Amino acid sequence: MNNKQRGRRIFAAFLIILGILLCMNTIFAHNYSNDWNFGVIMPSVIGLCCFAFSAILLRTKGPVIKKKGLRIAFIAVFIICSLFFIAVEALIIADPFTHGKQQAGKVDTVIVLGCGIWPDGRPTLALAMRLNKAIEYYEENPHVNIIVSGGQGPNEPYPEALAMKEYLINHGIPDEKIIKEDKSTSTRENFEYSRRLMNISDDKIEKIVFITNDFHVFRARILARRFGFEAYAIAAPTPSVIILNSYLREFFAFVKSMLVDY
Numbered sequence: 001m002n003n004k005q006r007g008r009r010i011f012a013a014f015l016i017i018l019g020i021l022l023c024m025n026t027i028f029a030h031n032y033s034n035d036w037n038f039g040v041i042m043p044s045v046i047g048l049c050c051f052a053f054s055a056i057l058l059r060t061k062g063p064v065i066k067k068k069g070l071r072i073a074f075i076a077v078f079i080i081c082s083l084f085f086i087a088v089e090a091l092i093i094a095d096p097f098t099h100g101k102q103q104a105g106k107v108d109t110v111i112v113l114g115c116g117i118w119p120d121g122r123p124t125l126a127l128a129m130r131l132n133k134a135i136e137y138y139e140e141n142p143h144v145n146i147i148v149s150g151g152q153g154p155n156e157p158y159p160e161a162l163a164m165k166e167y168l169i170n171h172g173i174p175d176e177k178i179i180k181e182d183k184s185t186s187t188r189e190n191f192e193y194s195r196r197l198m199n200i201s202d203d204k205i206e207k208i209v210f211i212t213n214d215f216h217v218f219r220a221r222i223l224a225r226r227f228g229f230e231a232y233a234i235a236a237p238t239p240s241v242i243i244l245n246s247y248l249r250e251f252f253a254f255v256k257s258m259l260v261d262y
Helices: 003-033 038-059 068-098 125-140 160-170 187-197 214-226 240-260
Strands: 109-113 145-149 178-181 206-213 229-236
Touching: 003 038, 003 240, 038 240, 068 214, 068 229, 068 240, 109 125, 109 187, 125 160, 125 206, 125 229, 145 160, 145 187, 160 178, 178 187, 187 214, 206 214, 214 229, 214 240
Parallel strands: 109 145, 109 206, 145 178, 206 229
Antiparallel strands: none
C-alpha cells in the first residue's frame, strides 16, 4: 500500500466517524425537540453524504471524478460554496457582539421572539432562555413594555405568545406591561405584526430591543430593519444539544430570508 492509498483510507475512516457523529446528533436533537424539522435532519443528511463519499474513496482507484475539467469545476464550486458558508456563519456568530443592548441606549419596547412550546404548554428550553433574558432586562428597565410574539405551530396547544405571557407573569412581570402578538409564524411576521400593535406611523424608524437565541440574532436584526426598526439584540444562549443543528439551519434560513422575506 503506497502513501496515497493510505491517505485515502485514513480520510475515508475520518468521514465514517464524522458521519456517525452527525447521525447521532440528529437522534439527540430529535429526542430534545420531539420534531423532525430541517435543522434536526440536516446533520444526518451530511452524515449520509460522508458515508457515501467514504465508500467511493475506498472502492475507486485514481481520481473520483475522471475528467480533469469537470474535476476542476467541482473543486471550484465546492471552494466558493464553502467560503460563502464560512462568511455567513462568521456574521451569524459575530452579530450578537456588535449589535447588543449596550449600543441601544434607552428604548421603550422589547420584543421577545417565540420559538416553540411543548404539547402541555410549557416553553421549550430555548424559549425559556429568551424569556429569562426579558425578565432580567425588565428588572433593569421597568419602564419598558414587552411584546411577546409567537403564533400557534404544529403540536402546540395554543399560541406561543399566551405561554410566554403566562411565564412572564409567573415570574413577576406586571400584566399591563405585556403585549401579546399571537398570529405570527415566522421571524418576518414577528416584526411585521408586532409593529402593528405599537401604533406607530409607517414612516417612523422605531428603536427597539429584541430577544432571541444567539444563532438567530443576525437574520432577525436584518428583518427587523426591513420593517422600520432600529433593532438591537439581547442574545440568549442556545441549548447545547441543538447548537450544531441551529447554526446549520440558520445558514439556509438566512439565504431564504434574504431572497423572499420582504
